Amino acid sequence: MPRTSRKRSTLANRAIVASAALLLGGGGLVAVNVYASAGEGDSNQSATRTQNAGQSVSTIDCPDVATQDQLANVPDAARPEVDRNLALIDSQITEAYKRFADEKAQIERDPQFADNAILNPLKDKRAATLERIALSIGRVAERPQGLEGLAPCTLRAGNSPAQGDQGQNGGQNGGQGDGQNGGQDPGQNGGQGDGQNGGQQGQDGGQGDGQNGGQDGGQDGGQDGGQGDGGQNGGGQAGNGPEASDFVDITTVQPNVKKARTARGGSKGTFTTDCGVNEAGKFNSDNVIVAPGVSNGAHHMHDYVGNQANDAFATDDSLAAGETSCLNQGDKSTYYWPVLRLQNGQDEADANVDGGGKEGNVGEIQTPSQVTLTFAGSSKSKVTAMPRFLRIITGDAKAFTNGDANANASWSCTGFEDRQLKDKYPICPEGSQVVRSFKFQSCWDGQNADSANHRTHVAFADQNGRCQNGFKAIPQLQQRVVYDVPPGPGFAVDSFPEQLHKPITDHGDFINVFDDNLMKKVVNCVNGGRKCK
Numbered sequence: 001m002p003r004t005s006r007k008r009s010t011l012a013n014r015a016i017v018a019s020a021a022l023l024l025g026g027g028g029l030v031a032v033n034v035y036a037s038a039g040e041g042d043s044n045q046s047a048t049r050t051q052n053a054g055q056s057v058s059t060i061d062c063p064d065v066a067t068q069d070q071l072a073n074v075p076d077a078a079r080p081e082v083d084r085n086l087a088l089i090d091s092q093i094t095e096a097y098k099r100f101a102d103e104k105a106q107i108e109r110d111p112q113f114a115d116n117a118i119l120n121p122l123k124d125k126r127a128a129t130l131e132r133i134a135l136s137i138g139r140v141a142e143r144p145q146g147l148e149g150l151a152p153c154t155l156r157a158g159n160s161p162a163q164g165d166q167g168q169n170g171g172q173n174g175g176q177g178d179g180q181n182g183g184q185d186p187g188q189n190g191g192q193g194d195g196q197n198g199g200q201q202g203q204d205g206g207q208g209d210g211q212n213g214g215q216d217g218g219q220d221g222g223q224d225g226g227q228g229d230g231g232q233n234g235g236g237q238a239g240n241g242p243e244a245s246d247f248v249d250i251t252t253v254q255p256n257v258k259k260a261r262t263a264r265g266g267s268k269g270t271f272t273t274d275c276g277v278n279e280a281g282k283f284n285s286d287n288v289i290v291a292p293g294v295s296n297g298a299h300h301m302h303d304y305v306g307n308q309a310n311d312a313f314a315t316d317d318s319l320a321a322g323e324t325s326c327l328n329q330g331d332k333s334t335y336y337w338p339v340l341r342l343q344n345g346q347d348e349a350d351a352n353v354d355g356g357g358k359e360g361n362v363g364e365i366q367t368p369s370q371v372t373l374t375f376a377g378s379s380k381s382k383v384t385a386m387p388r389f390l391r392i393i394t395g396d397a398k399a400f401t402n403g404d405a406n407a408n409a410s411w412s413c414t415g416f417e418d419r420q421l422k423d424k425y426p427i428c429p430e431g432s433q434v435v436r437s438f439k440f441q442s443c444w445d446g447q448n449a450d451s452a453n454h455r456t457h458v459a460f461a462d463q464n465g466r467c468q469n470g471f472k473a474i475p476q477l478q479q480r481v482v483y484d485v486p487p488g489p490g491f492a493v494d495s496f497p498e499q500l501h502k503p504i505t506d507h508g509d510f511i512n513v514f515d516d517n518l519m520k521k522v523v524n525c526v527n528g529g530r531k532c533k
Contacts, residue, residue: 056108056157057104057107057108057114057155057156057157058156058157058500059097059100059155059156059240059400059401059499060093060096060097060100060118060119060153060154060155060156060498061153061155061156061498062089062093062122062126062150062153062401062498063150063153064398064401064402065086065089065130065133065147066086066290066453066454067402067406067453068147068150070144070145070146070147071133071144071452071453072451072452072453072456073452074137074452075137075140075141077139077140078136078137078139078140078141079452080292080293081132081133081136082133082136082137082452083290083291083292083293084293084294085129085132085133085136086133086290086291087290087291087294087297088129089126089129089130090297090299090496091296091299092122092125092126092129093122093496093497093498094299094359094496094497094498096118096119096121096122097240097497098497099117099118100118100155101360101497103117103118107155111155114155119153119154119155122153123151123152123153124151126150126151126152126153127148127151130147130148130150130151131147131148133147134147156401240497240498240501241492241495241500241501242489242492242500242501242502242503243500244489246424246425246489246501246502246503247424247425247426247427247489248421248424248425248426249426250413250416250419250421250427250428250429250432251416251429253416253419253421253426254419255418255419256418256419256420257417257418257419257420260379260465261379262377262379263379263380263465265381265382266378266380266381266465267377267378267381267473267526267527267529268377268379268526268529269377269526269529269530269532270375270376270377270525270526270531270532271374271375271475271521271522271525271526271532271533272372272373272374272532272533273326273327273328273331273333273373273375273533274326274327274328274373274533275305275324275325275326275327275331275335275373276305276326276371277367277369277370278303278304278305278325278367278371279325279367280308280325281367282303282304282308282310283301283302283303283304283339283350284301284302284304284310284311284312284355285297285298285299285300285301285302285354285356286298286302286310286311286312287302287312287509288310288311288312288313288314288511289393289450289454289509289511290393290454291312292312292314294312295312295354296354296355297312298338298355298397299354299496299497300338300339300355300359300361300397300494300495300496301338301339301350301355301361301365301494302336302337302338302339302494302509303336303337303338303339303368304334304336305325305326305335305336305371306324306325306326306331306332306333306334307319307322307323307324307332307333307334307511307513308322308323308325309321309322309323310322310334310336310511314334316389319332319511320332320513328518328533330514330515330517330518331513331515331518332513332515333510333511333512333513333514334509334510334511334513335479335508335509335510336509337436337438337479337481337506337507337509338397338493338494338495338506338507339361339365339366339493339494340365340366340368340434340436340483340485340491340493340494341361341362341364341365341491341492341493341494342364342366342485342486342491343362343363343490343491343492344363344490345363346364347362348362348363348365355494359496359497360497360501361495363491363492366483366491368481368482369433369482369483369484370480370481371479371481371482372478372479372480372481373477373478373479374477374479374480375475375477375478375522375526376475376476376478376526377473377475377526377527378442378461378465378467378473378476379461379465380461380464380465380466380473381466381467381473382473382527383473383475383523383527384444384472384473384474385474385519385520385522385523386444386474386475386512386514386519387444387449387512388449388516388519389511389512389513390444390449390458390474390511390512391449391450391454391509391510391511391512392441392458392477392509392510392512393454393455393507393508393510394408394438394440394441394507394508394510395407395408395409395438395505395506395507395508396408396505396507397495397496397499397505397507398496398499398505399499399502399504399505400495400498400499400500400502400504401498401499404422404423406455407422407423407505408507409422409438409503409504409506409507409508410422410436410437410439411424411425411426411434411435411436411437411503411506412426412434412435412437413426413428413429413432413435414428414432414433414482415432416428416432417435417437420437421503422503423502423503423504424503425489425491425492427488427489428487429487430487432487433482433483433485434482434483434485434491435480435481435482435483436479436480436481436482436483436493436506437478437479437480438477438478438479438506438507439476439477439478439479440458440477440478440479440508440510441458441459441460441476442460442461442473442474442476443458443459443460443461443467443471443473443474444457444458444471444472444474445457445458445469445470445471445472446470446471458471459471461473475522475523493505493506
C-alpha cells in the first residue's frame with residue numbers, strides 16, 4: 001500500500017470549510033462534508049445518510065463478538081485462529097455495509113430487500129465464522145456456548161434508541177454513562193475527575209447537544225445529506241458521516257472538569273516522553289493488538305508515533321528491535337490512534353485503498369500540531385512498573401453500535417479544556433485548536449500483558465481512585481493530541497464504515513516497549529512526585 005502523506009490545507013480550503021460553521025444552528029441546510037471526493041462514484045453518493053421523517057436507516061448494527069463473556073478466556077493455543085476469525089467478522093460487516101450503502105434508497109423503499117440482500121447473507125456468513133471460533137476453542141478447552149445467537153444483525157434507524165447514544169441518550173445517558181462508568185470506563189478518570197465530568201458534560205454539553213443532536217441531526221443532517229447525495233450538501237463525503245448533530249460550539253458548553261486531589265500516600269509525579277507528531281507519515285489500517293497477522297484489521301487508518309516497526313505482523317521481538325521516533329531511545333513503545341481528516345474534497349494517497357477511501361475514510365489527513373504523552377500517578381497509592389509488551393486499548397472503535405460502556409475519549413479546544421465532550425466534536429473559535437485526549441487504564445492484574453478481549457487484564461480505578469480486585473496501580477498514560485484545523489464542522493476521525501465517523505468511537509492503542517531502566521525511572525519519578533522527561 002502506498003504511504004499516505006499529509007497535504008497542508010490552502011487558505012482557500014480553510015475559508016470554504018470555515019464557512020460551513022456559519023450554517024450551524026440555522027435550522028436549514030447544514031454542510032458538514034462540503035464536497036464529494038473526486039474519486040467517488042455513484043455507490044458512495046447513494047450512501048448518503050438520510051434521516052427525514054424519522055424513517056430512514058443509518059447503519060448496520062451487529063453484536064460485537066469480541067467483547068462477549070464467552071470469549072473472555074480464550075486459550076492461548078486457540079488465540080491466533082480466533083483472532084483471525086474475529087477480524088473476518090469485521091470484514092463481513094464492512095462488505096455488508098458497502099452493499100447497504102449502494103442499495104440504501106431501495107432499502108428505505110422496501111425494508112424486506114435489506115433482509116434478503118444484506119442481513120440474511122450476513123447472518124449466514126457470521127454463523128459459519130462463529131462456528132469456526134467455537135470449534136477452534138473446543139479443540140483445546142470447553143466449547144463456548146451461545147455464540148450462534150450473535151449471528152443476526154439489524155438495520156439501525158437514524159433516530160432509534162441506539163442513535164440516542166449520540167442524541168437524547170447521548171446527551172443525558174451518554175454523559176451520565178461516561179460519568180458513572182467514570183468509575184470504570186473513564187474510570188480512573190472518574191476518580192481523577194473525568195468520569196464525573198463525563199456525567200456533567202452529558203447534561204451540560206450533551207443535553208442540548210445530544211437531545212437536539214438526535215433531532216437536528218436527524219432532520220438537518222438527514223435532509224441535507226439526502227438532498228446532497230454526498231455532493232454539494234452531502235451529509236458525508238463518502239456517505240457515512242459525520243453530520244451536523246455530531247458537532248457543538250465549545251463556547252456553549254459549561255465547564256465540567258474537576259481535578260481530583262492526591263491523597264497522602266498517592267503518587268503525583270509525571271514522566272513525559274517526546275515521540276514527535278508522526279512527521280514521517282507512518283500510517284496503516286492494521287491493528288496488531290486486536291487483529292494480529294491480518295492486513296487491514298482496523299478498516300481505518302491509524303497515526304503512529306514511537307515504534308516504527310508496527311504493522312499487523314509485528315511481534316514482541318520485532319518491536320523490541322524496531323526504530324523509534326521517541327527522543328529517548330529507551331522508549332520503543334508504540335502509540336497509535338485513528339487519523340483525523342479535514343473533509344475539504346482533497347484526496348489522499350489512500351483514496352482507493354483498503355482502510356481509506358474504499359471504506360468511507362476520505363479527505364486530507366491532518367498531522368497533529370502537538371502530541372503530548374504523559375505517564376501520571378495514582379491519587380491513592382504508589383505505582384508499580386508496567387510489564388514490557390503490556391497492551392492497552394482505551395475507548396471503543398464500535399461505540400456507536402456497541403453503546404458507550406467502553407467509550408473513553410474526550411474532545412475539546414485549546415483555551416477551553418475545562419470543558420470536555422464525549423460524544424461530540426468541538427467547534428473551536430478562531431485561534432483555538434481542536435484537542436483529543438485519552439486517559440488509559442491504570443490498574444493491572446499483575447500477571448498478563450494482554451487478555452482475550454484486550455480489556456480484562458487492565459482496568460480503570462474506581463470512583464475513589466483505587467484499583468479493585470487485587471489489581472495494581474501502574475503509571476497512567478495520558479495522551480493529548482492537538483490539531484490546527486479550520487473553525488467549523490469540517491473534520492472527523494477515521495472509523496469502521498458502519499460507525500459513521502462518530503466522535504464517540506475515538507480510541508487509542510498502546511504497547512509498552514520501554515526498556516527496564518527507563519521504566520524504573522518512570523516509576524521513581526511518578527512515586528517521587530517529580531516531573532521528568
